Amino acid sequence: MSDAMLQLDGLVRHFGSVPAVDNVSFSVDRGQVLGFIGPNGAGKTTTMRILATLDTPQGGDARIGGYSVVDDPEKVRRLVGFMPDYSGVYANTTVEEYLDFFARAHDLRGEARRKAVAHIIDFMSIGDLRDRQVEGLSKGLKQRVALGRAIVHDPEVLILDEPAANLDPRARIEFRTLIRELASDGKTILLSSHILTELSEMCDTVTVIEKGKILATGTVEDILEGMRKRRLLSVRVAGPIAGLERFLLEQPGVRGVHEVGERVEFELDGGDDEQVQLVSRLIAGGFPVLEFSAHSAGLEDLFIEITEGRVQ
Amino acid sequence: MTRAPSILGWLEDKSDWLSPLVVKEVRQLVRGREFMVSFGASLAAGLAVAFFGAVDALGGSSSSGNWTFASLMACLAFLGLAVVPLGAFSALRTERMEQTLELITLTSLSSRRIVVGKLLAQAVKLGTLFAAMAPFVTMSFLLGGVDFVTILIALVVLFMLSVWAGALCLLLSTAFKSRAMSFLVFGAVGVLGLFGASMGRMLFFAARGGALGPVVFGVGIGSTTTLWWVLAIVTTFWLISLINLVLLAENRMSLSTEDSVTPLRIGFLVQFLVICGYTMAYVFDPPLAKSRAAEALLVLGSGHLAIVAVFVVSEDLAVPRRVLFRIRSASPWRWLMAMFGPGGGRGAAYVLVQMVLLFGAVTLLQLTPADRRMLLAVFGYVLFFTGIPALAFRRLMPARATPLRIRAAVLVTLAVAMLVPDILYYIVQRPETLDLDFAMRHLFSPIRTIDSWDFVERANWVGIPFAIGLTGLLAYVALIRRGVQATGKAVLIDRAAPVAGETGRGGVVY
Numbered sequence: 147m148s149d150a151m152l153q154l155d156g157l158v159r160h161f162g163s164v165p166a167v168d169n170v171s172f173s174v175d176r177g178q179v180l181g182f183i184g185p186n187g188a189g190k191t192t193t194m195r196i197l198a199t200l201d202t203p204q205g206g207d208a209r210i211g212g213y214s215v216v217d218d219p220e221k222v223r224r225l226v227g228f229m230p231d232y233s234g235v236y237a238n239t240t241v242e243e244y245l246d247f248f249a250r251a252h253d254l255r256g257e258a259r260r261k262a263v264a265h266i267i268d269f270m271s272i273g274d275l276r277d278r279q280v281e282g283l284s285k286g287l288k289q290r291v292a293l294g295r296a297i298v299h300d301p302e303v304l305i306l307d308e309p310a311a312n313l314d315p316r317a318r319i320e321f322r323t324l325i326r327e328l329a330s331d332g333k334t335i336l337l338s339s340h341i342l343t344e345l346s347e348m349c350d351t352v353t354v355i356e357k358g359k360i361l362a363t364g365t366v367e368d369i370l371e372g373m374r375k376r377r378l379l380s381v382r383v384a385g386p387i388a389g390l391e392r393f394l395l396e397q398p399g400v401r402g403v404h405e406v407g408e409r410v411e412f413e414l415d416g417g418d419d420e421q422v423q424l425v426s427r428l429i430a431g432g433f434p435v436l437e438f439s440a441h442s443a444g445l446e447d448l449f450i451e452i453t454e455g456r457v458q
Numbered sequence: 459m460t461r462a463p464s465i466l467g468w469l470e471d472k473s474d475w476l477s478p479l480v481v482k483e484v485r486q487l488v489r490g491r492e493f494m495v496s497f498g499a500s501l502a503a504g505l506a507v508a509f510f511g512a513v514d515a516l517g518g519s520s521s522s523g524n525w526t527f528a529s530l531m532a533c534l535a536f537l538g539l540a541v542v543p544l545g546a547f548s549a550l551r552t553e554r555m556e557q558t559l560e561l562i563t564l565t566s567l568s569s570r571r572i573v574v575g576k577l578l579a580q581a582v583k584l585g586t587l588f589a590a591m592a593p594f595v596t597m598s599f600l601l602g603g604v605d606f607v608t609i610l611i612a613l614v615v616l617f618m619l620s621v622w623a624g625a626l627c628l629l630l631s632t633a634f635k636s637r638a639m640s641f642l643v644f645g646a647v648g649v650l651g652l653f654g655a656s657m658g659r660m661l662f663f664a665a666r667g668g669a670l671g672p673v674v675f676g677v678g679i680g681s682t683t684t685l686w687w688v689l690a691i692v693t694t695f696w697l698i699s700l701i702n703l704v705l706l707a708e709n710r711m712s713l714s715t716e717d718s719v720t721p722l723r724i725g726f727l728v729q730f731l732v733i734c735g736y737t738m739a740y741v742f743d744p745p746l747a748k749s750r751a752a753e754a755l756l757v758l759g760s761g762h763l764a765i766v767a768v769f770v771v772s773e774d775l776a777v778p779r780r781v782l783f784r785i786r787s788a789s790p791w792r793w794l795m796a797m798f799g800p801g802g803g804r805g806a807a808y809v810l811v812q813m814v815l816l817f818g819a820v821t822l823l824q825l826t827p828a829d830r831r832m833l834l835a836v837f838g839y840v841l842f843f844t845g846i847p848a849l850a851f852r853r854l855m856p857a858r859a860t861p862l863r864i865r866a867a868v869l870v871t872l873a874v875a876m877l878v879p880d881i882l883y884y885i886v887q888r889p890e891t892l893d894l895d896f897a898m899r900h901l902f903s904p905i906r907t908i909d910s911w912d913f914v915e916r917a918n919w920v921g922i923p924f925a926i927g928l929t930g931l932l933a934y935v936a937l938i939r940r941g942v943q944a945t946g947k948a949v950l951i952d953r954a955a956p957v958a959g960e961t962g963r964g965g966v967v968y
Contacts, residue, residue, distance in 0.1 A: 200560055202715050216715055217780045223564055234558045238489035239482070250478035251565035256471060295561070 151176040151334040158205030166192040168358035179329045181349035182338040189358040190338040198228035227301035231308040233288040235280045242276045252299035266294040286317030306337040382409045382437040479575025503533045504594035515601045523601030537587050538620030546580045547627035569711040580624040618696050625703040632710035698729045717781040719800035734819045752823035759816040760836045767844040770805030772864035775944040777801045803941010806934040813837050832911045838927015839904035845933030847871050876903040
């Protein structure tokens with residue numbers, strides 16, 4: 147039986163005649179972390195804003211914890227913590243006051259409010275920033291405070307739009323650790339990022355979106371496994387490479403042949419057996435092979451592969 | 459030494475009763491430069507005025523309290539009608555520009571609570587500034603020349619006016635997204651505000667001197683009763699219009715899926731009923747007073763209805779799905795509440811019901827048959843100039859029928875009706891002299907027709923305004939029917955499917 151905490155069903159949102167979100171459907175189970183990948187303008191932010199009840203779909207619906215974002219936005223807001231791609235800080239406000247305000251705004255009162263703020267300060271390790279002006283913090287620290295703001299009311303679902311953007315490597319690592327901790331606490335997390343390698347380390351599943359349409363969805367491993375069936379290979383031969391490209395193009399399963407300096411790179415459909423046979427044929431064909439290397443497709447390759455020209 | 463933390467702790471606990479926005483804004487306020495400057499400047503100005511007032515009094519003047527009080531009121535008026543409203547305007551605007559407003563929207567705070575919180579924060583700021591000036595105002599009383607009641611009433615009225623100006627500025631800050639447009643409108647309202655403030659001052663002192671009674675009410679000339687009666691009216695209208703300003707701002711900030719129209723409709727109906735109620739208080743008075751009250755009701759009531767009609771009839775006919783299901787839910791008062799629901803069709807019904815109420819109220823007061831016919835003509839023009847453009851847009855260009863366009867069409871139709879008959883007359887007839895007298899061609903112009911109603915009666919042209927009104931009434935009936943059809947279609951569709959014409963964001967109902 148499905149335990150979907152977040153369920154999108156045929157979501158549609160147009161800006162004028164431009165479809166920002168076009169019949170988007172997917173679901174995220176309770177406690178899962180889903181990475182939302184897509185180039186700029188793909189519809190990630192629009193989808194997330196609809197889920198956060200900041201925008202309204204023109205078609206379809208989305209349910210969070212069983213509540214419709216269209217029909218029950220107030221109930222959805224109690225379940226969701228949203229961190230947009232901007233920090234949203236106030237002037238003349240300390241970190242503690244900032245968190246305290248949002249705790250009050252989420253109807254936390256008295257001791258419950260104080261405990262919630264203290265817990266967030268402790269969890270985010272920002273105790274020494276407590277009395278500092280939030281406006282004067284570095285980007286990394288602002289992001290940290292913003293995440294604290296998003297979880298101050300202990301939401302079950304976290305929607306994070308480009309949370310690691312503009313962070314230095316150290317801040318990114320710290321942020322990733324926080325996300326992992328939140329995931330281990332059972333939070334359902336939907337996060338978008340352009341830093342794709344990071345998503346592979348944080349996410350259980352990945353959904354790829356472009357021009358408002360979902361192109362692929364599944365676990366990172368499943369999608370990468372599918373890609374591994376098409377290997378990216380590189381060969382260097384002693385002497386001139388003239389004739390090598392033509393020879394490779396004539397071989398079954400080979401495509402995308404191109405020169406890169408002294409080497410020729412290409413893709414091969416198939417597994418280890420096909421690769422062994424190709425090396426044998428190269429040698430038999432009179433090409434003195436100096437180097438032959440294969441590299442696994444990463445998430446970056448997956449991203450480019452899936453989004454490149456698939457949707458017209 | 460140990461008492462301070464416990465007091466702060468107590469205050470911290472009690473702050474839970476306040477709006478979170480008030481707590482936040484006050485915290486920001488005490489660290490902000492703007493407040494420090496205005497607070498310091500008000501103290502310095504108060505001190506300077508008090509010093510010169512004291513010197514004047516020591517010199518033997520018995521009226522130094524009078525000008526001291528006037529000077530202090532001028533300082534307070536500047537703070538209350540310029541500094542604080544500007545702060546209110548920028549408070550919500552800054553939230554929007556810094557995108558923190560979205561973050562607040564995601565919390566449990568509704569749009570209404572946000573607007574009220576912002577307004578209360580401005581009231582706290584205002585109260586602090588007034589408190590800073592209070593000792594100096596007290597001193598002006600001690601210096602002589604001004605009585606305590608005048609001081610008290612002036613302070614209360616100025617405070618009320620300042621809060622109202624703050625609410626208006628909050629609404630203005632929600633009305634336009636572009637900064638240039640916002641400031642342009644803010645400036646225009648500021649100029650109008652200055653004019654209004656001088657008018658208000660004149661009315662206040664006229665009421666104090668007893669001159670207002672015969673002008674407006676015709677009763678209780680110059681009496682204390684008149685003053686309290688005027689204050690009661692001012693306070694009531696201040697309160698109801700303040701609530702309506704908050705509801706309007708809420709409407710501008712709400713998502714299209716939220717029903718922010720129903721409270722607004724109820725708010726404006728209450729405002730209308732208050733107008734009727736105050737004038738109906740003269741129903742048992744002598745005929746002259748009744749007649750004047752009826753005329754006042756005719757002017758105020760029909761003006762109110764005309765403005766309301768422009769906004770409600772131009773609303774989208776399609777109603778957000780969520781609101782629709784709430785409207786359709788079983789309730790014994792459903793038939794009555796339908797009138798208050800969003801949608802142009804319901805808006806048309808809402809206007810018609812108020813017209814019936816106004817006609818009934820005016821009939822109970824002293825009104826001549828000619829004036830009664832004039833009232834019907836006013837209704838007819840309101841129906842025609844709002845109903846026809848709305849219906850024409852919906853029939854001919856349904857995809858382009860946005861509230862803003864329909865409202866613009868109403869204004870254009872009105873301008874055309876006022877100018878085109880004269881232009882055609884001079885092109886076709888080519889008269890040798892400029893003829894500005896009222897003629898039959900002016901019957902399409904509502905303002906000229908109503909202004910020359912006696913002439914219309916004498917010339918037996920009443921049928922033409924009535925025919926125009928009947929056309930408008932038919933347009934309203936058609937709008938109601940289209941509204942019912944739009945609702946019917948929307949209810950038939952699946953709950954998960956989009957409602958036709960439902961846009962992502964908009965409100966734009968008022």
